[in-house]
Amino acid sequence: MAVDHSRTPPAVPGLPLLGNALRMMGDVQGFLVDAYRRMGPVYRVRALNQTFVIMAGERANRFLIEHGEDVFTSEESFGGLNRQFHMRVHVLNGRPHRHLRRQLATGLSRDLLAARWDEVMGSTERAFGSWVGERALPVVDRFQRLAADQLSVAFTGASSAARFETLRWAFELVLDVTIAGKWPRVVLRRPAYRRARAEILAFARDALEHRARNPHSGPADLLDQALTAVDENGHPYPPEVRAGMALQGYFAGINTVAYLYSFMLYALLRNPEVLARVRSEVDAAGPLTFAGLRHLPALHGLVLETLRVYPPAPGSARTAAKAFEFEGFRIDRGRRVLVATSVPHQLPEHFPAPERFDIDRDFAAARRAAVYAPFSVGGHTCLGAGMTEVLAVATMATLVRRLTAALPRPDQPLRITATPGPNPGKGFTVAVTARRA
Known part of the structure; x- marks a missing residue:
């Protein structure tokens, strides 16, 4: 099936002016999981004056591991830590x-x-x-x-x-x-x-x-x-x-x-x-x-x-350093992106009965599959x-x-x-x- 290169990710419905801010100010992990189930693995959210593309699911985690160094920069998201307190590691690449x-x-x-x-x-x-x-x-x-x-x-x-x-x-x-x-x-x-x-x-x-x-x-x-x-x-x-x-x-x-x-x-x-x-x-x-x-x-x-x-880090905030495609959608250069690495934590195909608190789960296998990612995945873990x-x-x-x-x-x-x-x-x-x- 041919990919329509002009497709932009769908937007999660929200309130006038506020967008999705109220939901995201609370249980942001729950919001990201709900939106993934309704919208699919890539969608847009708006919180007041900020707009993000959300990439979620197992393939999003794999994409971050395999292509993160090439297509993303951390300067816009984490540059403040470097400018204010010289924490350079958060913005470097390669x-x-x-x-x-x-x-x-x-x-x-x-x-x-x-x-x-x-x-x-x-x-x-x-x-x-x-x-x-x-x-x-x-x-x-x-x-x-x-x-x-x-x-x-x-x-x-x-x-x-x-x-x-x-x-x-x-x-x-x-x-x-x-x-x-x-x-x-x-x-x-x-x-x-x-x-x-x-x-x-x-x-x-x-x-x-x-x-x-x-x-x-x-x-x-x-x-x-x-x-x-x-x-x-x-x-x-x-x-x-x-x-x-x-x-x-x-x-x-x-x-x-x-x-x-x-x-x-x-x-x-x-x-x-x-x-x-x-x-x-x-x-x-x-x-x-x-x-x-x-x-x-x-x-x-x-x-x-x-x-x-x-999870302490429901997602990894990045900016697209160049345009790329994910799951049939185009993400333009300069777009703020959140790779919601912890969304698989709540999906039954990865964690049976995810609503149950179970300390006997096989976390080693989930780590290897990159679906258990409480601290993100890839080079900026x-x-x-x-x-x-x-x-x-x-x-x-x-x-x-x-x-x-x-x-x-x-x-x-x-x-x-x-x-x-x-x-x-x-x-x-x-x-x-x-x-x-």
Whole structure:
């Protein structure tokens, strides 16, 4: 059948002026799946003044893996992170991108968690101890604070807790402006933001200077990698790029990790049979060690199933660097594209009974088929994905061993918000008590 090269993707019906904004401001993953079922594997959505082409389904994931480097650029979507905080890895392509990813990956490895296990778990235990007795604990906020502490200790050897408020506010504002388009770019010119940005960049430079003066004997972490990093031609990266590398360890992964923790806790409380399995497994495990994490299959299943149902990255935002065709439709150069990599998570042909929360699914086969993609697929897959999964196992093991939590209204469905990434929102609270053996 001949392809009509003039065909443009169909538009999802929406409201005047708002378009599809209201639906996309909530459960964006649910919206993308519903639209895929109604419209097919490629369609257009509009949210206020922004229009995106959505590519979804197994073939879209394969397309991103096989052709992403050739047809897409990340500059429009992620250029703000680079312009504001010099996180260059998000906008590079080809050899320069692969080279910088390799250097960052060494400084974000799970080996660092093993080397700093006692410090990371110590901060986790202290945080959970401070939660006891709270009747309406704000889950997302507390997990963000915990994740910031865990990641900064693991990746840099020092906590960033003292600057948490500044880091979170500035980072989320940049994401809302440059990626989500929630606010106009002019807000990044306001004095309060400019002061916060200057403080954050100075903090990164000071951390690097302190490490240069005070080397340590442990495995090389992200600060060490930033100090010695060279580009693909062997030339030292400029100081601002080194600062951007350091910041990856202080707050780049805070939201991804914190939102995963939050959804995991909700999944446990809504699925008591899963909670019973996980708690029994943890209780039988004895002292929690880094090596022992591999022997907690129910907890690993909980992490992976939570990522299936509540993926931290429902899609990969890109811009078409040149015109191309997908599934019989033409996507023009300059078009904003979202490859909805997690749509297959909710399709029964890939995950039988996708509405069921099942920690015993075969995620290895789904990964190989590129239909399980909570952290995207292809060359821009999240650098910290492996660390996130391991840290989630350790954190939830500690939580179910130390604490008992309860939903204030168990039958009330979770209200998901889309920005700066899919999360349960500020209204998600639990009551916390210390667990008694």
